[in-house]
Amino acid sequence: MDIKQFERISKALGDPHRIRIMQQVGKSPGCMQCADIVEMIDLTQSAISHHIKQLTESGLLIAEKQGRNIKYAVDKDVVDTYTKFLQQLKG
Amino acid sequence: MDIKQFERISKALGDPHRIRIMQQVGKSPGCMQCADIVEMIDLTQSAISHHIKQLTESGLLIAEKQGRNIKYAVDKDVVDTYTKFLQQLKG
DNA sequence: CAAATACATTCAAACATTTAAATAATTAGA
DNA sequence: TCTAATTATTTAAATGTTTGAATGTATTTG
Numbered sequence: 001m002d003i004k005q006f007e008r009i010s011k012a013l014g015d016p017h018r019i020r021i022m023q024q025v026g027k028s029p030g031c032m033q034c035a036d037i038v039e040m041i042d043l044t045q046s047a048i049s050h051h052i053k054q055l056t057e058s059g060l061l062i063a064e065k066q067g068r069n070i071k072y073a074v075d076k077d078v079v080d081t082y083t084k085f086l087q088q089l090k091g
Numbered sequence: 092m093d094i095k096q097f098e099r100i101s102k103a104l105g106d107p108h109r110i111r112i113m114q115q116v117g118k119s120p121g122c123m124q125c126a127d128i129v130e131m132i133d134l135t136q137s138a139i140s141h142h143i144k145q146l147t148e149s150g151l152l153i154a155e156k157q158g159r160n161i162k163y164a165v166d167k168d169v170v171d172t173y174t175k176f177l178q179q180l181k182g
Numbered sequence: 183c184a185a186a187t188a189c190a191t192t193c194a195a196a197c198a199t200t201t202a203a204a205t206a207a208t209t210a211g212a
Numbered sequence: 213t214c215t216a217a218t219t220a221t222t223t224a225a226a227t228g229t230t231t232g233a234a235t236g237t238a239t240t241t242g
Contacts, residue, residue, distance in 0.1 A: 003110055007105055011102075011105035013098075013101035014102035014104075017230095025182075038188095044231075044232050045188085046231075050190090067240070068187060068188050079177060089113045091118055135201075136218085137219095138200070141199095142200090158209065158218090160209095161218080161219070
């Protein structure tokens with residue numbers, strides 16, 4: 001992982017709404033849809049769409065289109081790679 | 092670790108200068124001083140002081156005063172606690 | 183095909199972060 | 213004590229992020 005992607009992921013994790021989205025998607029393996037997230041968080045659909053975009057663009061979430069819905073999942077490999085970079089900071 | 096501290100740490104890690112500071116402090120165990128960081132990064136002393144403040148306030152760096160210098164070290168426990176929170180996001 | 187559903191995009195306003203200049207505070211050494 | 217060295221703070225400008233309203237784009241269903 002390069003420093004730029006580490007930065008992008010850290011930024012994506014630096015917002016309470018996005019942290020909550022990650023927690024919920026993590027808990028609901030494979031079956032979390034955007035509409036569910038909209039119900040869960042007190043923001044407009046637009047704002048949530050922006051947040052999800054940051055999470056998918058950083059690589060933390062994988063989006064899979066299913067008809068007119070989208071299913072999200074946490075990319076565990078990305079979390080692990082990020083974790084490794086982080087651990088290296090300990091020296 | 093609560094969600095608020097996780098957010099603070101993520102934010103602190105969401106900047107390329109601060110990532111570099113973490114990397115260098117990690118590599119130079121116990122003997123990194125502010126002046127060394129100022130030499131390393133092409134920013135004013137003021138800007139670097141602000142960045143270091145974010146890193147210490149998030150808990151990532153421990154500052155130890157030594158005369159008129161300050162010695163920095165990575166708080167490995169904080170990194171580990173953050174890592175655990177992160178791993179929980181995988182579900 | 184028309185209407186409804188689900189999500190994305192554009193844009194502008196509100197808000198937050200980053201940076202440097204100037205200045206302050208603390209400490210060491212002459 | 214006076215001066216130099218090291219780090220912190222205040223302030224203001226520039227830049228970046230977050231948010232919602234409005235609108236757009238697919239896709240399903242009647």
